[in-house]
Amino acid sequence: MTTLSSLKKLPATERDSYIAALIRSFTPSPTDVRDDVELSRDIYQKAEKELLSKLHLTSLEAPHARTAALRFLTGALKQTAVPTSDVRNVRERVGGKGALPLHLYDVAFGQNFVDLNETLGVSKDAVLAVIRSADGVEHFVPDEVTQSGVDPTTILVKHFFGADPYTLIVIAMREGAKLRIDRAWKSFFSEVPTEPLAKPVDFLHAFVEVFGVPLRIGDTEAKFVAYEIFPLSPTSGRNMIEVLNGGQQHRFDARFNYRASAYSLAVTLAFAIDVECYASSLAKHGVSFSRDLTDIGHRAVYISGHHAGKSKVVARSKT
């Protein structure tokens, strides 16, 4: 147990104020350390003395002694501030904020991935490899004000170099400390420009520009929309996001995340992939898949959103 018995009788919040004060006294600070809670000099000195004795140290002058003390105190602070019974809840909250190291997220595969992407040449193992050692991760964190109804989304990319290099783009939804894999595409360097892209969302955008179908949102036409708010008028009608596939009967896979109110449509992500164009590209690169595209249905549509007021979003194929 990483504890200081001299602090044991104090309430938890008081105990960690003393531990924090001890830590601050051993770490560099540009100002005089002033504590916001009143600490008893006597208790503080007893705790300091006990710390030295527990670590078999005579002073904290040497760097290795300070490091040992800091390690001990960090453990003690964690034990007090995040008791074992709370770890699960804290982990869920941190995960939801997109602040958990990737290896601590649980991974689940959503039906969209299993039904479509897995059958189009992306294995679960490949997705797990991306999560283990992603080249880029971007967590979309909905604004606190509009959080309700908008899926917290994470985009990950990993580059696979070889004779025919490609980037595997993975989209997941965060459910606390769980990443639910929703989509994954192979974006070959020879077909999708990769320079000078930096952020995962840029790779997704570039991929959608090549394989996407145009959308109309309000008065805007675009293939890819991320984190935009569109004003709505009472005459906007019901079909606020439309897939403009130019009369082609290609199957498309649409993904819309939004929050709709009476006056605006806040879109987290919106795009639609032409599944047949994408499948032809995979075939050109020798990716084998067993899926018969005709059984995807005319439209494979995933819509997630929240409605307030009378407005409604529908994905609709329009020529």
Place this chain on the structure above:
Amino acid sequence: LIQEKFRKDIHYVWCGEAFDSTKHGTYTSLALTAPSSDPCAIYKQLREEIKTERHGVKIPQMKAGLSALAVKWRDSGEISADEAAEIIYMADTAGHMEWRPLVYVIPRAPVEARLQKVPIAQRASLGPEYTIAELARHEFDVIEL
């Protein structure tokens, strides 16, 4: 990350006038910065600890410092007890890559009036050091070397 998620992206910085004090003339004040305060030396030390995946002195110091700060912010009412627990959990579970060093490049003119000189007693050397209590994200660039 912590500043962004818990402090409205407002940063407290302790900074110097020169990135690498060894590149300045021996008789200038900029050359008088001790390695423990020199941004370049700190950057190299942290990068080495991350490269070798070995927790030396810097990473335990940052873990402990951040955890203690979370308690201080909680005690002063700046964050909730739940948020303090989240910061302490994040500091404890962060992998090596999460501690990778970043350099803040702060154009001086817009922040000149807010520069606070660090008292000599708190400095490791005679080289000039400053703090800026509330630096907004748009007031500096972040680079990774």
